[in-house]
Amino acid sequence: MEATPNQRMIQHLFWRAGFGASPAEIQTAFSKIRTQLVKDLLHDSKEAEALEVVKNESNYTLKNAKRALKNTNSREEMREQFKEMAKERIQTIGSLNDVWVARMGQEKGVLREKMTLFWHNHFACRSRLANFVEQQNNTLRAYALGNFRDLLMAVSKDAAMLQFLNNQQNRKKSPNENFAREVMELFTLGRGNYTETDIKEAARAFTGWGFNLQGEFVFREIFHDDSPKTIFGKTGNFRGEDVIEMLLANPQTAQHIATKVYRFFVNERVNNDHVALMAKRFYRSNYDIADLMAFVFNADWFYNPANVGAQIKSPVELLAGYQRTLHMDFMDKAPVLYLQKALGQVLFNPPNVAGWPGGKTWIDSSSLLTRMQIPKLLFRNETLRLDVKDSGDANEEVIKRKKMFEVSMNWEAFAKPFEKVAEKDLPKTLASYLLQVPINDILLTKLEQQVTDKERVDKIKQLAVSFMSLPEYQVC
Amino acid sequence: MKRREFLRNSAFTTAGSMLIPQFLKAYERQHLGQQTLNEKIVVVIQLSGGNDGLNTVVPFRNDIYYRERPSIAIKRENVLKLNDDIGLNPALEKIKELYDNGLVSVINNVGYPNPDRSHFRSMDIWQTGSGSDQYLSSGWIGRYLDAQCKGGSCLPHQALEIDDTLSLALKGQQVNGLSLQNPEKLYTQTQNALVKNLTNIPPTDSHDSVTYLYKTLAETVSSAEYVHSKSKVTQSRMMYPTTELGKRLKTIAELITSGVSTSVYYVSLSGFDTHIRQNDQQDRLLRQYAEAVATFTEDLKANSRLDDVMIMTFSEFGRRVKQNASNGTDHGTANNVFLIGGPKRTRPVLNEAPNLSDLDNGDLKYQLDFRQIYTTLLDGWLKTDSKLILDKQFEPLSLF
Numbered sequence: 001m002e003a004t005p006n007q008r009m010i011q012h013l014f015w016r017a018g019f020g021a022s023p024a025e026i027q028t029a030f031s032k033i034r035t036q037l038v039k040d041l042l043h044d045s046k047e048a049e050a051l052e053v054v055k056n057e058s059n060y061t062l063k064n065a066k067r068a069l070k071n072t073n074s075r076e077e078m079r080e081q082f083k084e085m086a087k088e089r090i091q092t093i094g095s096l097n098d099v100w101v102a103r104m105g106q107e108k109g110v111l112r113e114k115m116t117l118f119w120h121n122h123f124a125c126r127s128r129l130a131n132f133v134e135q136q137n138n139t140l141r142a143y144a145l146g147n148f149r150d151l152l153m154a155v156s157k158d159a160a161m162l163q164f165l166n167n168q169q170n171r172k173k174s175p176n177e178n179f180a181r182e183v184m185e186l187f188t189l190g191r192g193n194y195t196e197t198d199i200k201e202a203a204r205a206f207t208g209w210g211f212n213l214q215g216e217f218v219f220r221e222i223f224h225d226d227s228p229k230t231i232f233g234k235t236g237n238f239r240g241e242d243v244i245e246m247l248l249a250n251p252q253t254a255q256h257i258a259t260k261v262y263r264f265f266v267n268e269r270v271n272n273d274h275v276a277l278m279a280k281r282f283y284r285s286n287y288d289i290a291d292l293m294a295f296v297f298n299a300d301w302f303y304n305p306a307n308v309g310a311q312i313k314s315p316v317e318l319l320a321g322y323q324r325t326l327h328m329d330f331m332d333k334a335p336v337l338y339l340q341k342a343l344g345q346v347l348f349n350p351p352n353v354a355g356w357p358g359g360k361t362w363i364d365s366s367s368l369l370t371r372m373q374i375p376k377l378l379f380r381n382e383t384l385r386l387d388v389k390d391s392g393d394a395n396e397e398v399i400k401r402k403k404m405f406e407v408s409m410n411w412e413a414f415a416k417p418f419e420k421v422a423e424k425d426l427p428k429t430l431a432s433y434l435l436q437v438p439i440n441d442i443l444l445t446k447l448e449q450q451v452t453d454k455e456r457v458d459k460i461k462q463l464a465v466s467f468m469s470l471p472e473y474q475v476c
Numbered sequence: 477m478k479r480r481e482f483l484r485n486s487a488f489t490t491a492g493s494m495l496i497p498q499f500l501k502a503y504e505r506q507h508l509g510q511q512t513l514n515e516k517i518v519v520v521i522q523l524s525g526g527n528d529g530l531n532t533v534v535p536f537r538n539d540i541y542y543r544e545r546p547s548i549a550i551k552r553e554n555v556l557k558l559n560d561d562i563g564l565n566p567a568l569e570k571i572k573e574l575y576d577n578g579l580v581s582v583i584n585n586v587g588y589p590n591p592d593r594s595h596f597r598s599m600d601i602w603q604t605g606s607g608s609d610q611y612l613s614s615g616w617i618g619r620y621l622d623a624q625c626k627g628g629s630c631l632p633h634q635a636l637e638i639d640d641t642l643s644l645a646l647k648g649q650q651v652n653g654l655s656l657q658n659p660e661k662l663y664t665q666t667q668n669a670l671v672k673n674l675t676n677i678p679p680t681d682s683h684d685s686v687t688y689l690y691k692t693l694a695e696t697v698s699s700a701e702y703v704h705s706k707s708k709v710t711q712s713r714m715m716y717p718t719t720e721l722g723k724r725l726k727t728i729a730e731l732i733t734s735g736v737s738t739s740v741y742y743v744s745l746s747g748f749d750t751h752i753r754q755n756d757q758q759d760r761l762l763r764q765y766a767e768a769v770a771t772f773t774e775d776l777k778a779n780s781r782l783d784d785v786m787i788m789t790f791s792e793f794g795r796r797v798k799q800n801a802s803n804g805t806d807h808g809t810a811n812n813v814f815l816i817g818g819p820k821r822t823r824p825v826l827n828e829a830p831n832l833s834d835l836d837n838g839d840l841k842y843q844l845d846f847r848q849i850y851t852t853l854l855d856g857w858l859k860t861d862s863k864l865i866l867d868k869q870f871e872p873l874s875l876f
Contacts, residue, residue: 357613
């Protein structure tokens with residue numbers, strides 16, 4: 001059977017507020033009204049559970065490492081050991097990646113994880129230090145549904161970000177404008193809403209903002225420029241905190257964030273009226289993120305057919321989606337990292353501070369053909385002959401090729417919600433749960449004809465693998 | 477049969493061409509019919525990891541060079557001298573032969589303002605052709621493809637990356653280049669029952685996203701078929717090195733001599749991030765590079781195509797002047813770029829050797845923006861308008 005409007009609405013909400021849902025979960029939601037579903041999603045994401053992968057953090061701070069090495073070895077050996085440690089840290093970042101993707105595949109707290117992914121793209125950052133990476137990710141998670149003011153302040157004082165945007169080098173005698181520029185251009189106002197003078201002057205206000213080796217924020221007063229600055233036409237002895245307050249006072253910040261939220265959660269193609277409503281609401285609520293998200297998910301326009309199935313899933317959404325929809329687990333981290341590389345999105349490795357451009361840029365000849373092969377790799381033991389590129393960085397975790405993908409998946413459990421579906425309705429019904437857009441009936445018939453298994457569970461498996469191999473499965 | 481006629485015929489007699497939607501066929505016919513007279517080709521070789529330029533083109537008269545690199549400097553007597561000041565790393569013997577034949581331009585001190593020492597970011601800058609304060613989501617070759625689109629139709633195979641995945645450099649705003657390890661492999665990938673069904677049956681859904689996915693698939697199938705059918709025309713008779721780069725350049729040579737209508741080819745060679753024991757590793761990689769390029773140029777020459785092909789070799793950055801404590805070098809800034817092939821050079825070296833006594837925090841200062849080289853290739857070689865691709869006019873170089 002084709003999806004009812006209610007089923008379509010539920011699936012749209014689950015895909016956008018999370019990473020999809022299993023047929024069983026979707027059926028459980030049938031009896032609830034929209035506002036209740038949104039309330040449940042927010043309630044379920046109330047607590048922020050931190051990722052804890054970087055064990056025994058002190059091992060990863062350079063200071064301790066240096067101390068441990070100091071007396072023992074020659075310089076040459078010491079460098080070798082540093083090298084080893086760098087590799088270990090990178091591997092730990094790989095484990096963090098794996099744990100986060102697994103977390104996205106869980107039933108609990110999906111909205112918070114989706115928001116964390118959104119903020120990871122908004123506050124795009126790289127660091128070689130695993131403890132810094134984990135700390136930043138947990139900061140994003142902790143404030144993901146809180147107040148944007150707190151989030152912005154926390155990220156601005158975050159060690160990984162201060163390091164990435166060179167604020168450690170931002171000193172009174174030699175100001176570094178990198179952080180001041182990006183905080184305006186990418187994190188708050190957006191291009192064209194500030195002058196070069198604003199950036200220069202704001203950079204001076206951020207002088208002295210730094211971090212220590214434990215990843216804690218430190219304000220180094222001796223490096224701070226305490227003389228008056230003129231920013232956005234106001235003159236005063238501003239410090240970094242003051243600049244952030246000025247940025248938040250400007251409604252353009254609400255407009256910029258609302259636009260990004262719309263492009264990520266609703267549609268790449270922006271509807272200016274809807275964004276204006278969001279921006280107004282966001283500004284008036286004093287930047288309450290949860291309130292903004294509830295507003296979007298409760299809006300009728302959010303469920304407009306133009307928005308359903310309009311987005312191309314990012315590689316990470318695709319991977320998390322397999323887990324969520326099928327209740328499937330990857331047995332080791334290699335395929336998770338390998339597929340991210342093959343498809344062009346590796347968590348914690350955005351291309352630059354502007355984040356992943358998203359949308360159509362996910363798709364090219366190679367990534368599309370690879371996406372269409374994934375279900376067969378996962379469930380038919382087919383192999384993929386595809387080498388992913390080296391980044392060139394000698395320290396990076398090397399995963400050139402991954403042949404076999406081991407996953408755990410219970411097809412009986414997956415098939416259960418379809419028990420009562422009549423044989424002739426099975427393909428269409430299954431398609432309605434797995435795909436957010438309808439497919440051509442001729443194609444459906446062809447795919448049905450290819451099913452060779454007689455057992456219902458096997459039949460469902462075969463059909464599901466076919467549906468998930470379609471271009472239509474790439475959108476949500 | 478004339479070449480163009482052959483092109484037109486062969487593109488439509490391949491087995492699977494029945495599967496290509498009519499609208500795409502029309503585009504393709506239009507494109508093939510309008511083959512421009514310019515048949516110049518650019519081959520980009522990307523050295524990933526940051527190749528050490530100072531040990532590639534060695535300033536063998538410079539005392540600072542020998543002082544700062546006591547254990548890794550290339551000995552004066554081993555350098556393959558290009559002029560009184562600079563010479564090539566001995567691993568580049570084959571490149572030296574090409575140089576002696578007037579087929580190499582060595583361009584020193586290439587970089588960009590406010591250099592970034594991160595592999596990712598600096599490669600991002602080189603591949604997108606952006607400034608270091610700009611973030612672009614399309615590559616310079618991708619935008620070259622965009623500029624070649626006619627009447628809404630674009631051809632991915634006008635730019636080919638010989639690899640399994642596609643680099644940002646080849647992603648445009650309207651069209652992406654095509655990546656293939658070899659024509660056979662991509663062709664096989666597009667010849668399964670599912671892909672056949674999908675190219676025959678149009679999507680029911682009309683969202684932009686779905687249309688785009690189907691369009692990409694159709695273009696991929698069509699391009700894969702075209703390249704595959706053409707690739708059978710000529711098989712190289714040269715003995716290429718069995719290295720990865722050797723194989724890839726052989727594929728490119730076969731495609732060029734077969735008359736595939738591709739203007740830009742892209743390949744990468746990785747491993748240049750030499751923080752430790754640099755010399756062995758760089759020597760091995762440069763030798764691989766030189767031997768593969770030498771056979772490639774010989775092959776093209778034997779097929780009378782070397783005049784039409786320009787090979788650009790670059791790396792995302794050079795390395796620091798001073799060596800580190802593990803007989804390696806750390807990330808640096810400006811670097812040299814090679815342009816090999818095309819007409820004979822009258823000025824084989826552009827820019828003097830880097831000034832080692834005028835450094836920026838221990839790093840070389842750039843003299844020439846890498847986008848000037850792109851401009852030279854786009855305007856002077858590929859006869860397109862670089863302003864559309866690089867957003868502004870950079871001063872081209874006079875090479876010949």
